[in-house]
Amino acid sequence: MREIDVALGSRSYPIYIAGGLLNNLGAYLSEMPLGKKVLLVTDTNVDSLYGDKVRNLLERAGFQVAVIRVPAGENAKTLEQAAGLYDTAFDHGLDRTCPVVALGGGVVGDLSGFVAATYMRGVPFVQVPTTLLAQVDSSVGGKVAVNHPRGKNIIGAFYQPKMVLIDVDTLQTLNARELRAGLAEVIKYGIIWDKEFFAWLEENSSRVLHLETAALEYVIETCCKIKAAVVEQDETEQGRRAILNYGHTIGHAIESLSGYGTYLHGEAVAIGMIIEARLARNRNLLTDDEVTRIIQLLSQVQLPVSVPRELTAKDMIKSMYTDKKVTESKLTFALPVSIGYCKVFQGLSESEIEQVLS
Numbered sequence: 589m590r591e592i593d594v595a596l597g598s599r600s601y602p603i604y605i606a607g608g609l610l611n612n613l614g615a616y617l618s619e620m621p622l623g624k625k626v627l628l629v630t631d632t633n634v635d636s637l638y639g640d641k642v643r644n645l646l647e648r649a650g651f652q653v654a655v656i657r658v659p660a661g662e663n664a665k666t667l668e669q670a671a672g673l674y675d676t677a678f679d680h681g682l683d684r685t686c687p688v689v690a691l692g693g694g695v696v697g698d699l700s701g702f703v704a705a706t707y708m709r710g711v712p713f714v715q716v717p718t719t720l721l722a723q724v725d726s727s728v729g730g731k732v733a734v735n736h737p738r739g740k741n742i743i744g745a746f747y748q749p750k751m752v753l754i755d756v757d758t759l760q761t762l763n764a765r766e767l768r769a770g771l772a773e774v775i776k777y778g779i780i781w782d783k784e785f786f787a788w789l790e791e792n793s794s795r796v797l798h799l800e801t802a803a804l805e806y807v808i809e810t811c812c813k814i815k816a817a818v819v820e821q822d823e824t825e826q827g828r829r830a831i832l833n834y835g836h837t838i839g840h841a842i843e844s845l846s847g848y849g850t851y852l853h854g855e856a857v858a859i860g861m862i863i864e865a866r867l868a869r870n871r872n873l874l875t876d877d878e879v880t881r882i883i884q885l886l887s888q889v890q891l892p893v894s895v896p897r898e899l900t901a902k903d904m905i906k907s908m909y910t911d912k913k914v915t916e917s918k919l920t921f922a923l924p925v926s927i928g929y930c931k932v933f934q935g936l937s938e939s940e941i942e943q944v945l946s
């Protein structure tokens with residue numbers, strides 16, 4: 589088993605990565621100082637695959653489990669769904685010592701983490717991510733949120749989990765489109781932090797797409813280590829953490845303008861990374877060759893590479909002003925300055941953004 593410690597003082601926690609780890613969830617939770625009632629949050633798809641198994645494991649470990657299933661997909665990241673979770677937590681008698689356990693992808697993790705952060709001003713939270721995207725990104729670092737019709741993740745908090753348990757075997761049931769969407773965030777780490785990892789992906793992406801366990805474990809461990817390092821430097825995004833947002837200023841505009849769920853988060857981020865790489869090229873940060881390599885790798889894993897035709901530059905730019913990196917009305921982007929290193933730039937002009945969108 590691979591183990592990574594996210595070192596955040598009193599909010600530190602372990603990330604465990606291995607095949608078959610779901611079987612250990614009950615034992616791990618029993619060793620933690622937790623109350624005996626669990627709110628197990630999942631979605632309809634994940635419930636049908638792993639819900640009974642996890643519930644039984646937790647009950648055998650002595651926990652009383654209330655399961656709540658939200659509809660699968662981005663549209664479940666709402667305050668209305670959160671309200672349903674609060675009701676179930678209340679009905680089940682969850683007190684401040686009792687954990688919320690997120691079993692599913694980033695939607696379940698973000699939504700239930702938001703509920704864990706706010707129910708009774710905070711109860712223990714455990715992440716059991718089951719998509720590649722959630723295993724490499726959303727389960728780590730403590731960003732929890734729901735969407736607002738006008739902007740992604742607008743209502744949220746920073747709230748770290750007590751443990752992240754990653755069973756790589758769960759990826760065997762994930763469909764190809766979702767796997768590719770997860771690969772977008774994987775490629776992001778190569779671009780913003782680790783040029784050798786980017787080069788490894790250029791050679792080995794098909795091993796990940798073929799769900800080869802050794803490749804998956806290597807990818808997940810590498811990404812979680814990078815994310816842990818960034819979050820340890822800047823837990824609440826006062827500055828440097830915003831590099832994890834590369835591709836997201838454009839990506840979030842695509843997601844909210846085209847209707848949440850039309851483009852998967854990873855797909856929108858893939859398009860965003862290309863447009864933002866072009867922004868970086870126009871500022872002489874990236875070379876033409878580096879932009880080509882980025883486009884080539886994203887195309888190689890069959891991610892979308894162009895902005896949907898129906899979205900106008902004007903609407904995209906308007907939507908970007910709801911981005912959380914905006915301060916004093918200045919559009920802010922995380923831009924790579926080479927493959928393997930990224931910086932945050934404030935005050936980009938609308939005309940330079942229009943130029944790369946058209």
Ligand SMILES: NC(=O)c1ccc[n+]([C@@H]2O[C@H](COP(=O)([O-])OP(=O)(O)OC[C@H]3O[C@@H](n4cnc5c(N)ncnc54)[C@H](O)[C@@H]3O)[C@@H](O)[C@H]2O)c1
Nearest residue numbers: 633660661693694695718719721725726731758761762853
């Ligand atoms: N908090 C963060 O730091 C962070 C980071 C990246 C993304 N996110 C958020 O994560 C969300 C996207 O997460 P996602 O891509 O995991 O989407 P998701 O949670 O919608 O899951 C994708 C789909 O896969 C299904 N699924 C999940 N696990 C499965 C499995 N093992 N086998 C078969 N099907 C499975 C789900 O039911 C769903 O239909 C977005 O809302 C995004 O904003 C958050």
Ligand SMILES: O=C(O)C(=O)C[C@@H](O)[C@H](O)[C@H](O)COP(=O)(O)O
Nearest residue numbers: 725729731740741829832833836912
């Ligand atoms: O953890 C972070 O920090 C990230 O930016 C990771 C992103 O992949 C993720 O999509 C995050 O939810 C975006 O954050 P937001 O603050 O722009 O909503």
Ligand SMILES: [Zn+2]
Nearest residue numbers: 773836853857
């Ligand atoms: Zn993301």
